[in-house]
Amino acid sequence: MSPKTKVLNLRVSDEQRRVYERAAALEGISVSALVTSAADVHADELLHAHASMSVPADVFDGLLAALDGQATPAPALAKALAEPRFENL
Amino acid sequence: MDFTCEVLGDAHDVSAFDSSVPALDAWLRDAARDSDGRNLTRTYVWHTGDRRVVAYYTLMPYFIERETLTKRQGRGLPNRISGYLIARLALDRPLHGQRLGSQLVASALTRAAAGARDLGGRLVIVDAIDEGAAAFYQHHGFAPIEGHPLRLVLPTKLIDASAVPSVL
Numbered sequence: 681m682s683p684k685t686k687v688l689n690l691r692v693s694d695e696q697r698r699v700y701e702r703a704a705a706l707e708g709i710s711v712s713a714l715v716t717s718a719a720d721v722h723a724d725e726l727l728h729a730h731a732s733m734s735v736p737a738d739v740f741d742g743l744l745a746a747l748d749g750q751a752t753p754a755p756a757l758a759k760a761l762a763e764p765r766f767e768n769l
Numbered sequence: 770m771d772f773t774c775e776v777l778g779d780a781h782d783v784s785a786f787d788s789s790v791p792a793l794d795a796w797l798r799d800a801a802r803d804s805d806g807r808n809l810t811r812t813y814v815w816h817t818g819d820r821r822v823v824a825y826y827t828l829m830p831y832f833i834e835r836e837t838l839t840k841r842q843g844r845g846l847p848n849r850i851s852g853y854l855i856a857r858l859a860l861d862r863p864l865h866g867q868r869l870g871s872q873l874v875a876s877a878l879t880r881a882a883a884g885a886r887d888l889g890g891r892l893v894i895v896d897a898i899d900e901g902a903a904a905f906y907q908h909h910g911f912a913p914i915e916g917h918p919l920r921l922v923l924p925t926k927l928i929d930a931s932a933v934p935s936v937l
Binding site for chain 2: 717720721725732735736737739740742743744746747751753754756757758760762764765766767768769
């Protein structure tokens with residue numbers, strides 16, 4: 681993960697703050713870690729909730745052209761597929 | 770074979786899984802079975818025979834659509850491409866640094882290629898968590914979507930083209 685250099689300011693009630701502090705203390709983590717880990721999970725869920733994305737027409741057409749063109753195998757992928765250490769059941 | 774890969778089930782022990790990314794660990798522990806149970810996703814796990822999970826990935830159907838200002842479309846032109854999103858992919862910490870990331874991606878792509886053969890699907894899409902991860906996926910043949918540097922795609926036909934043909 682990239683370094684945490686950005687500051688996010690949040691407004692919470694006295695009660696929310698007390699609850700977060702108590703919960704964080706129980707886990708032995710900072711309030712910041714508590715809030716960001718919960719936000720990470722929720723943001724991840726929201727980002728994947730919609731099973732589609734839309735792109736501008738020119739980008740879409742570029743993707744279509746790439747799909748219709750010649751497929752060039754990637755050596756790193758070919759190597760991993762040729763020497764599998766897993767068995768997909 | 771070092772690792773058995775199968776669909777996440779009740780018999781798998783996920784309690785000790787630690788990828789060093791809390792959101793990925795929490796998903797496997799707390800949410801994956803529910804999401805799979807509702808057929809939103811399918812989660813596959815690796816273990817070494819004891820059913821203790823040491824790696825996992827989650828796949829789901831996904832579409833890329835053409836943005837339009839009006840409902841009118843060019844005649845006969847497709848306006849969406851179907852595929853599979855690698856929604857999550859993680860290795861247990863003791864397995865880091867052994868080039869097993871490539872193996873895990875290969876395992877996921879083999880699943881996606883099988884899905885495409887059975888049901889269709891032209892692309893595999895993945896979200897890289899940072900630029901390093903994006904470079905890793907590019908090394909394996911993925912290309913970033915213009916304007917979305919951390920979202921990359923790979924044609925499913927490339928997976929079959931990358932595979933060494935099996936000798937019959």
